[in-house]
Amino acid sequence: MRIETIDSIERLFEIELDWDELYQADPYSHIYLSSDFLCSVAIRVAGKFRVVVAWSDEGRCVGLLPLMLMTRWSKSGRCLINVLDMLGHVFDADYTGILCDPDVEAEVCVALAAEVSKMDFARIVLNYFSAPKCRLDAFTSAFDPTLFDCKGNTHLINDGQTNNLICPYIDLPDSFDAYLASLSSNSRQKLRRLLRQLDTDPELQVKKSRPETYTQDVTVLSKLWYLRHAEQKGHKRATHLADLFKDVIMLGLANGMVYLAILYRGGKPIAAQANYLDKVRGEVLFHVGGRDDAVKDLSSGLMLQAHCIRWAIANGFKRFDFTIGNEPYKYSLGGVDREIFSRELHTGNGANITGILDGRCRKDVEQLIKRYRDKERPDDAQIAFEQALQVWPDFSLE
Numbered sequence: 001m002r003i004e005t006i007d008s009i010e011r012l013f014e015i016e017l018d019w020d021e022l023y024q025a026d027p028y029s030h031i032y033l034s035s036d037f038l039c040s041v042a043i044r045v046a047g048k049f050r051v052v053v054a055w056s057d058e059g060r061c062v063g064l065l066p067l068m069l070m071t072r073w074s075k076s077g078r079c080l081i082n083v084l085d086m087l088g089h090v091f092d093a094d095y096t097g098i099l100c101d102p103d104v105e106a107e108v109c110v111a112l113a114a115e116v117s118k119m120d121f122a123r124i125v126l127n128y129f130s131a132p133k134c135r136l137d138a139f140t141s142a143f144d145p146t147l148f149d150c151k152g153n154t155h156l157i158n159d160g161q162t163n164n165l166i167c168p169y170i171d172l173p174d175s176f177d178a179y180l181a182s183l184s185s186n187s188r189q190k191l192r193r194l195l196r197q198l199d200t201d202p203e204l205q206v207k208k209s210r211p212e213t214y215t216q217d218v219t220v221l222s223k224l225w226y227l228r229h230a231e232q233k234g235h236k237r238a239t240h241l242a243d244l245f246k247d248v249i250m251l252g253l254a255n256g257m258v259y260l261a262i263l264y265r266g267g268k269p270i271a272a273q274a275n276y277l278d279k280v281r282g283e284v285l286f287h288v289g290g291r292d293d294a295v296k297d298l299s300s301g302l303m304l305q306a307h308c309i310r311w312a313i314a315n316g317f318k319r320f321d322f323t324i325g326n327e328p329y330k331y332s333l334g335g336v337d338r339e340i341f342s343r344e345l346h347t348g349n350g351a352n353i354t355g356i357l358d359g360r361c362r363k364d365v366e367q368l369i370k371r372y373r374d375k376e377r378p379d380d381a382q383i384a385f386e387q388a389l390q391v392w393p394d395f396s397l398e
Helices: 009-014 016-025 034-042 101-115 133-141 177-179 185-198 211-233 235-254 300-314 328-332 362-374 379-389
Strands: 002-006 049-055 061-074 079-086 122-128 150-151 169-170 204-208 258-265 266-278 283-291 320-321 341-347
Touching: 002 101, 009 016, 009 034, 016 034, 016 061, 034 049, 034 235, 049 101, 061 362, 079 204, 079 379, 101 133, 122 133, 133 341, 177 185, 185 204, 185 328, 204 300, 204 341, 211 235, 211 258, 211 266, 211 283, 235 258, 235 266, 235 283, 258 300, 266 300, 283 300, 300 320, 328 362, 362 379
Parallel strands: 079 122, 283 320
Antiparallel strands: 002 049, 049 061, 061 079, 122 341, 150 341, 169 320, 204 258, 258 266, 266 283
C-alpha cells in the first residue's frame, strides 16, 4: 500500500475518477466526502488542505482522509500551534469521515494514521464522524499513546436537550401515500392537512431555486435563518454562520448538489430549506432551514419539510436524512436514530509534536502576528515571531 498526501488542486482533479470509484464502492460514503463537495471546498482554501490518499499495490484508490491545516494560539501553552480539522467540517459539512474500501478498511485507517502522525500538529479534530466506529477506532488507536491523548467530544445544544451526535433518518418508500401510512395517525393527519392547504391555497407557493434566482434565494434563506437564530447565537456569530453557509449553498447550487425550496405566502417568503442531494447514494440530506417566526397561524417550517419529503419520494430518492440533532419533530416525521462520533487527539504538552510550526502556514502566521500587534498583545506577537524564525529564518513582516 502506498500513501500520498495531496496539497494541490491540480492533483485533486487528477485523482477525481479514482475518488469517485471509491465513493461508489464505500457503503458508508456520504455527500460531504464526495469529490464534488470537497474539491469545491479545497479551491477556497488552497494551500491549507491536506487530502491523504491510500493506494493499493495495484494502483486502486482504497482510502481517503480530507484534512485542513489551521494555525491557532494555544492559551495554555502560550504559543502558536497547528490543528488538523476535517476539511469539509470547516465549511459547514454536517458529517465527516474516512472513505475506505470496506475490504481493507482497518489496514487503510492504520496506514493513514501513520502518515498523519508525521505531520506538524498539536491536535487533530475528528468531529461528526459519520462512518463505522471501527474506522475511527483503528485510526485513533494507531497513534502512539505516549505522545498523544485521545478524548471523545459531546455536542449538546438547546440547554442539553438536543444531542447533535444523533442523526435521525427516514428510509423512503416508493410513494408518498405509503410514507404517510407509516406515520402515527396524528402526524399523518397533520401532514395531509398542511399539504392540502399548500396545494389549494392560492396565497401559498413553493418555489425551487433556479440559476437566475440563486443569489436572491440564498439571501432569503440566510435572512430567515439569521432572524431566527440571532438572539440565541448573538449578532456576530449568527452573521458569520449565515455568511458561511451562503457561500457553501451557492457552490452546491452551482454544482447541482443542493435543492433549495422557498415557501411564499402572498408573495412574501416565510420559510426556506436547503437540502443536499446525493444522487449516487439516492439520499436527500437536510442542511439548513429558516422561517419567519412572526407567522403564528401556519406551521410553515413543517409544511416545507413535508413538501421536501414528498419531493424526494417523487424524484426517486431512497432516504431522507435529517442530519445532526435529535429534535422531536424529526420523530413525528418517522425519523429513526443513527449515531455518529466525535473524537480528538492532542499532544500531551499542547504544542506541535515536532516542536515547530508546519512550514506551509507562513501566511497564517503573518496574519496572526499582525492581529496580535493590532490588538495590543505584544508578548504574544513576540512569542509567535520567535516561533516563525525557527521555521523561516528570513521571516519578516516588512
